[in-house]
Amino acid sequence: MQKVLGEPLLFAQALSAALETLINQLLRYNMQGTRALRPLSGKTLTVQLTELNMPLSFTISHEKVHVTSSDEHYHCCIRTSVSTLLAFNKNQQLTDLIKNDQLDIQGDLKVAQRFAEIAQTLDIDWQSEIAKRIGDMPTYQLGRVGRSLREKINFARTQIQADASEWLVHEQRLLVTAGELAYFSRDVEQVTAKLHALQQRLDALNK
Amino acid sequence: MMSAHDQNPASHTERNDESTTHFGFQTVDKHEKESKVANVFHSVAQQYDIMNDLMSFGIHRLWKRFTIDASGVRPGNKVLDLAGGTGDLTAKFSQLVGREGKVILADINSSMLNVGRDKLRDKGLVQNIEYVQANAQYLPFEDNTFDVITIAFGLRNVTDKDMALRSMYRVLKPGGRLLVLEFSKPEHELVNKAYDFYSFNILPKMGEIVAKDGDSYQYLAESIRMHPDQETLKSMMEQAGFEQTSFKNLTGGVVALHKGYKF
Numbered sequence: 032m033q034k035v036l037g038e039p040l041l042f043a044q045a046l047s048a049a050l051e052t053l054i055n056q057l058l059r060y061n062m063q064g065t066r067a068l069r070p071l072s073g074k075t076l077t078v079q080l081t082e083l084n085m086p087l088s089f090t091i092s093h094e095k096v097h098v099t100s101s102d103e104h105y106h107c108c109i110r111t112s113v114s115t116l117l118a119f120n121k122n123q124q125l126t127d128l129i130k131n132d133q134l135d136i137q138g139d140l141k142v143a144q145r146f147a148e149i150a151q152t153l154d155i156d157w158q159s160e161i162a163k164r165i166g167d168m169p170t171y172q173l174g175r176v177g178r179s180l181r182e183k184i185n186f187a188r189t190q191i192q193a194d195a196s197e198w199l200v201h202e203q204r205l206l207v208t209a210g211e212l213a214y215f216s217r218d219v220e221q222v223t224a225k226l227h228a229l230q231q232r233l234d235a236l237n238k
Numbered sequence: 239m240m241s242a243h244d245q246n247p248a249s250h251t252e253r254n255d256e257s258t259t260h261f262g263f264q265t266v267d268k269h270e271k272e273s274k275v276a277n278v279f280h281s282v283a284q285q286y287d288i289m290n291d292l293m294s295f296g297i298h299r300l301w302k303r304f305t306i307d308a309s310g311v312r313p314g315n316k317v318l319d320l321a322g323g324t325g326d327l328t329a330k331f332s333q334l335v336g337r338e339g340k341v342i343l344a345d346i347n348s349s350m351l352n353v354g355r356d357k358l359r360d361k362g363l364v365q366n367i368e369y370v371q372a373n374a375q376y377l378p379f380e381d382n383t384f385d386v387i388t389i390a391f392g393l394r395n396v397t398d399k400d401m402a403l404r405s406m407y408r409v410l411k412p413g414g415r416l417l418v419l420e421f422s423k424p425e426h427e428l429v430n431k432a433y434d435f436y437s438f439n440i441l442p443k444m445g446e447i448v449a450k451d452g453d454s455y456q457y458l459a460e461s462i463r464m465h466p467d468q469e470t471l472k473s474m475m476e477q478a479g480f481e482q483t484s485f486k487n488l489t490g491g492v493v494a495l496h497k498g499y500k501f
C-alpha cells in the first residue's frame with residue numbers, strides 16, 4: 032500500500048490558503064490593487080521556491096488572486112529563493128536578479144514583470160506581513176495533523192525571517208544594525224553640540 | 239448501535255445480490271436506497287456547510303484544495319462537479335476556468351442544488367456555472383464532454399458505483415481526468431479506532447445538536463465504513479475503463495483522492 036503522503040502535501044494547501052487570504056485582503060485595502068489585476072486576468076505565474084519543496088501558482092481571475100500548489104499549467108514559471116523574492120520589491124530589477132543567477136525564468140517574462148509591478152505599486156511590506164500572519168493561522172491545530180503542520184509552519188517562518196533579514200542587512204544594506212544606529216546618533220549629537228557652540232559665538236559677535 | 243468492527247467492507251457485498259444494496263449498515267432494496275439517501279440530503283442541506291466545517295475541524299477545505307491542485311484545470315476547461323452539493327469545488331473551478339470555460343454542478347438532490355446555487359450567486363459567481371439535477375449513474379451529457387470530472391464525498395452515496403464510474407468515463411474527453419475524493423480506510427489501526435469512536439459517538443451527537451438530525455449523521459458515519467477501501471476503488475475505476483489510476487491518502491487515509499485518466 033502507498034505510503035502516507037497526505038500530511039506534507041496538505042501543508043502546501045494550508046500555505047496556499049493562507050497566502051490567498053492574505054494577498055486578497057491586502058489587495059482589497061488598496062483599491063488600486065484589484066484594478067491593477069485586470070490586465071493579468073486568466074494568467075498564471077508559478078513560483079518554485081528553493082526553501083519550500085512545492086510549487087505555488089498565482090492565477091488572476093475575477094479580480095482576485097487564486098493560489099494553488101500545482102505547476103501543471105502556467106504562463107510563466109520562476110525558480111528562486113524566498114529571500115530573493117521578499118527583498119525583490121525594494122529597488123531591484125528582475126533582469127538584475129537573472130543576471131546574478133538569483134532567479135530562473137521560463138515562459139512569458141512579461142507576465143512575471145506585470146506581477147512584480149503589481150507587488151511594487153502596492154507598496155506592501157511583504158516580508159513582515161507574511162511572517163506576521165503565517166504564524167497565527169487559526170484552524171488545523173487539533174491533534175497530530177495540526178501539530179506537525181504547526182511545526183512546519185514555524186520552521187518555514189523562521190526560515191523566511193532568517194533568510195530575509197540576513198539578505199537585507201548584509202547584502203543590500205537597507206537596514207542598519209543597533210551598533211550602527213548608536214554611532215549615528217552619537218555623530219548627530221556631536222554635530223548638534225557644535226552647531227549650538229557656533230550659534231553662541233555668532234550671537235556674541237553680533238552684539 | 240452497531241460497531242464498525244462488526245461489519246465487512248461493502249466492496250464485495252453490492253455484487254452479491256442483484257437487487258439489494260447498503261444504506262449505511264442496513265441492507266435495503268436498490269430503489270429504496272435512492273429515496274433514503276435523498277431524504278438524508280434534503281434534511282441536511284441547510285446545515286450542510288456548517289456541519290462540514292465542524293465535523294472535519296475545517297480540514298475538508300484542505301482536502302478540497304488538494305483536489306483542485308490535482309485537477310490540472312486551466313482557463314477554457316469544461317468541468318463537471320458531480321454530486322457537487324453546495325458547490326465548494328464549483329466555486330473555485332468557476333474562477334479558474336474563466337469566461338471561456340464552463341462548470342456544471344450536478345447533483346441528484348434539488349435541496350442541495352438550491353443551497354449551492356444561492357451560495358454561489360451570493361459570491362457573485364454566475365457567468366459560467368450551470369446547474370443540472372442528475373443521477374451519477376445516468377449522466378445526461380454527450381460522450382467526451384468534460385476535461386475534468388470531480389466527485390467529492392459523493393460516490394459512497396451512489397447506489398450502483400460501477401455504473402456511475404462507467405457513466406463518468408463516457409462523458410469524459412480523451413485526455414481528461416476523473417478525481418474521486420472520498421472517505422477511505424485509515425492506514426493505522428489506532429487512527430482507525432479513534433476515528434470509529436469519533437464517527438459513531440461524537441458525530442451523530444453533533445448532528446443531533448447542531449443540525450437537529452442525528453439519524454442522518456449516523457447514516458453518514460455508516461456509509462463511510464461501507465465504502466470500498468483504496469485498492470478496491472482503484473480497481474473499480476480500472477474496470478470502468480480508467481487508466482493510469484492512482485490514489486493519495488490524506489490525513490492518514492481518513493480520506494483518499496483517486497485519480498484516473500481516459501485516453
Ligand SMILES: C[S@@+](CC[C@H](N)C(=O)[O-])C[C@H]1O[C@@H](n2cnc3c(N)ncnc32)[C@H](O)[C@@H]1O
Binds near residue numbers: 323344372390397
Ligand atoms: C456529502 S455531499 C457532498 C457535496 C459536495 N461535493 C462536497 O464535497 O461538499 C454528497 C452529495 O451527493 C449527492 N448524491 C447522492 N447520490 C447521488 C447520485 N446518485 N447522483 C448524484 N448525486 C448524488 C447528494 O445529494 C449530496 O449532495
